[in-house]
Amino acid sequence: MSGFCEAREEKAGSRPRPQVNEYKENQNIPYVSLRPIPRTVLEKTVTVHLAAFSCNDKVDQFQHSKSLLEKNSNNELLCKKIEIKKTSRGILTPKMEATSFRAESTLQKSSLDVHRESNTRLHKSSSEAVILSVDMESSQDGDSDEDTTPGLDDFSGLSSYERKRLKNIAENANFFASLQLSESAARLREMIKKRQPSESKRKKPKKRESETGCRRSMRLLKVDPSGVSLPPTPPQPALVAEENPLLPPGPLEMTPENRDGSNELFKEFLQTWAEMSKTSSKNTQKESPSLKSYNANLSGMVISEDTVCKVAKGAVFSVALHPSETRTLVAAGAKSGQIGLWDLTQRPKEDGIYVFHPHSQPVSCLYFSPVNPAHILSLSYDGTLRCGDFSRAIFEEVYRNESNCFSSFDFLGEDGSTLVVGHWDGSMSLVDTRTPGTSYEKLVKFSLQKIRTIHVHPVNRQYFITAGLRNVCIYDARKLTPMGSQPLISLTEQTKSIASAYFSPITGNRVVTTCADCNLRIFDSSCISSQLPLLTTIRHNTITGRWLTRFRAVWDPKQEDCIIVGSMAYPRRIEIFHETGKCLHSLFGGEYLASVCSINAMHPSRYILAGGNSSGKIHVFMNNESF
Template structure:
C-alpha cells in the first residue's frame, strides 16, 4: 500500500506542475521555444519555459506570479518545507555541486559587470520597444530511487520564483564549474611539481669508440720511435751527455789567436796604423787616482755639456752588447764592446768616417760578459766569455793570448786582484771561483775555490784593500778575504741578505770603496756603507728604479763613475730613452737624452778622467755622449 501511495503522490505532483505551467502560459499570451530537447524521466517529459525579459522595461513586480497561481500552489509548500529550502539562494546552492560552489563567486562578479553594461545600453535605446529574449531550457536528470522525483519537483517549484537572468547565471556557473573540474588542474600541477623535484641533470658521458683489432694506427715519426728509416733501431743515447759549447759556434782552439778583423783586411794600411797608434798610447797613459773629488755643482755643469750626435752612434758588434770598456787615453777616444756572439768590437771615434774606425774581432765563441783594459798596460784588453776562456788582446803583437781556460765550466765575471794585473779572481756561473796567477811562465797557475753561493754573476775587488772582493749571487752578496780562501768551501766575512730577488751586479765605489751599489730584479737600487769591512754593511739608501728588461734586453748594471766617488750610472726603461746618473743619497743628478738615443742602453761605462759616456744596446749599437 505504501508503494502505491507514493506512486500516486508522484503522479499528482506532476499533474499539478503541468497545470501551473499551462495557466502561466495562458496569462502571459507569449510564444515559447525550447533550446534543446528535454530529458524524460519515468516515461514523461518535464519542460521549463522562461518569459521574455527586457531590462529597459523591467519592473520589480513584473515577475510576481498571479494570485490565482499562488492559491493553487499552496499545497506545494509542504513539499518545500520537507526539503528545508525556505530561501531561493538555499535552493540554488542545493542544486549546485561542491565544485560549482568554488567558482560561483568569481562567475557572479563577472555576470554583475555584464548586467550593468546591458542596463546602460538599454537606457540609450529607450525608443526601441523590442528586446532580446533569453531562453533557458533546464534539463532534469532522472533518478532511480523515489526521492529523486520529489527533489526535482521541488527544485522546479523553487526556480519559479527566479528571474530568467538569475537562472541563466546559475546555469553558467554550473557549466564553468563542471568544465574546470573536468580539467583536473590541481592534480596536474601537483604531478608537475613532483616531476621537477625528482628530475636531476644527467651527465652525458661520451662513450669511447672501440678500437678495431685490424685498424691501422696513426703515423708516428721514426725519429721519435728511435728507428732508422730502414727499420733498424738506433743506438741508445748516452745517459750523461757531455756539456759543450753551442754547436753552431764550436770552441776556438787553445793558445793565442791572431788579431784579425772580420770587417776589414788585416794587411791594409789603416789597420796597421791602428795597431801602431794604440801600442804607442800605452806608453803615455796617465793615472789620476789621486785627483780630488769635484763638487756636485761643477760635476753637473760638466754633465750638461755632454751631448750625442749621429757621428757618435754606430753599430759595433753583431748581437746584444754584454760589456763595455773605455780606453783611459787623454788624447784619443777608443770604445770597446763585448757581444753576445763572442765578438769584441773596437771603435776609434777620432777616425773619420766613423765606419772606417770600427774593427771587429772574434776571440770567443760565446757571450763576452766582462771586458777591461789592463791598468798596468792599456795596450792590453782582457775579455772573459761564457765559453770558459779569458784572453788578452795585445795591440803591440796583434794577438789574443789565452790567459785562462776551463772547458768544464762557464765563466761569468772577473777582476784584477793586483794593480799590475798579474793575478785575477774569476767567478763561475756554478758558484765556484778561480785564483789565476799570470806570472807563472808558460801557463797560468789556477786555484779552484768553492764558495758558499750557488751562482756568481759579478766579481769586484776593493779599490784600496785589494785582498777583499765582493760577489753577487742569486739573492745574496758575499764579501771574501782572498787570504782566507778554502778550496773545499770558503765562508764569507759578510753577507748582505736584504735583496728579495736575483741580483745583476754589485760594485765598490771607485776611489775609496766606502760605498757599495747593487742592482736587483725587485726594481730597487741599494747603496750600502762599506767603509768598515770588519762589520756588517748598513743600508744607506734605496732607490726605486725599473730594472725589468725582459728576455730580449741585457740586464741593467749600475756602475760608479770613476771620476766621481758618490755618483753612479744606470740604464733606464723610461720614455724618452735615457741614461741616468744618481747620487748616493738617492737624488737624480742628470739624465742623458737626445734625438739620436732611441733605444735602451743596458750596459754603460764612463771614461776614468774625461767626460765621456758610452752605452751599448741589445742590437750591437754604441751611443757615446761627449763634450
C-alpha cells in the same frame, strides 16, 4: 536504522559519486580503528571489494541491506553487503583487489557511520573491535549472493574472494612446480663452476705474410725506376752538434772580420794601440771634483751623429773605455762573442771600427790592463779568458775551463797578475798569470747558486764582493778554502734577482747594488764588519724584459759618490744619481739616442761616457774639449 539507510540511498541517487560525512569524535567509543585489522583464529579478516567503472558512467543508486550488524551468540558482528547495481548505460568490470586511496577512505567513513549506530543500539564494550566488510559485486560476473554468504563448507568463514585467491595460489604453485625451475638453476650453477676462466691477455694475431708485400717508395729503396739499384751515396760530414762550438785553445790571430788584415789601415790601427803601452794610465792624484763643477761638466756632454755607430753583432754585454788622454778608444763585448774596437778620432767613423771574434759565446766582461793599456782582457761564457795584445796582433789565452761557464772577473792585485774569476754555477777561481805555461788555478766552491758580477775593493784588495741570485756577499781572499768558504758579510735587503754589486772606485766606502725589484741600493762599506748599513734606496725601473740586456748601475771612476745607470723612461736617456738619491743629470740624445743603453762606462779622467744597447750600437757622450 531503516530511516538512516533510506536517507543515504536518496543522497546517493542525487549525486554521481557517494558523499561521506566528516568524522566526528564520539565520546562513547574510546577507540575506533579506521583500517581493517587482521584477526587470527577467532576473527575474520576484513576485505574490501570494489568494481571499477568507466569515467562516463553514472551511479544509479546505492542499496543497503536491511539487516545491519546483528549480534550473534559468539558476540560477532555480521557484515552488511552493499550492492552497487549497474545502470543501463554503464558496464561493470570484474572484482578488483587493489583500490585507490579515495575509494578506500570513502568506504571506511561509511562503515564508521554504520558502526556508530550499531554502538548506540548494542552498547558494545571498548575492548571489542569493529570489523566491516563491504563486498562489491558485478551483475555480469555470474557470482550469486550465495558465494558471498559464509557457508559451512571447507572454507567456512571466508568470502568468495578469499576462496578464489587461495585457489589461484594453489594453481600457480602447481604450475611453477611443473616447470622444475629449481633443477634448472642447479644445473646452471654446476655449468658455471665447471667453465674455465678466460685468458686475461688477448693473443695478438699473427701477421700474414703477403706474397706481393706493401707498396714502398723506390726512392727510399734506392732503386731506379727500371728496377736497377742505385750506387751508394757518399757519406756526408757530421754536422756540428753545438750551435756555437768552442774555439781551439791557445793564441788566436787578431784578424778583423770587417776588414782585410793586410791593408795599411789595419797596420796603422795596430801601431796606434801599440803606442798606447808607452802612456801611463795611472792617475797619481785621485781626488773627486766638487759636486758643482762635476754637474757643470756633465751639462756640457753632448752626442752627435759621428759618435753613434754599430760596432758589433748582437746585444752589447760589456763596455770599456781606454784611459788614454789623447785618443778616444772604446771597446764593446757582444752577445755573439765579438769584440768591437772603435777609434773615434778616425774620420769617417767607419774607418776606425774593427771587429774581432775571439770567443764563441757572449763576452760578459771587458777591462784594459792596469799596467799595459795596449792589452785588453775579455771573459766569455764559453769558459775562456783571453788577452788581446795589439803589439803582437794576437789574442792570447790566459785561463780556460771548459767545464764551467764564466760570468765576471776582476784584478785581485794592482799589477794585474792575479785575477778572481766568478762562475755562473756559484763557484770562483783564483788565477795567477805569472805561472809559466798554463795559469795557476785555485777553484773555490761557494754556497751561492750563481755569481753574476765580482768586484775587488780598490784599497783593501783582499776583499771582493759578489752579486748572486738573491744575495750580495763580501769575502776575504785570504780565508778561502777549496771545500767551501763562508762570507764575511751578507746583504739580504734585496727581495728579487740581483744584477750587479760594485765598490765605490776611490775609497771603496760605498756599495751600489742593482736589483730586479726596481731599486738601487747604496750601502756604507767604510767599516767592513758584521753588517753594512743601508744608506739610500733609489726607486728606478730595472725591468728590461728578455730582449734587452739587464741594467747594471756603475760608479763614475773619477767621482766617488755618483752612479751611472740606463733608463727605460721616454725620451730615452742615461741618468746620473748622487749617493743621496738625487738625480744630478740626465743625458738626452734626441734623435741620436732612440734606444735603451743598458751597459754604460765612464772614462777614468775625462768626461766621456759610452753606452751600449741591445743591437750592437755604441752611443758616446762627450764635452766639447774631448772632440
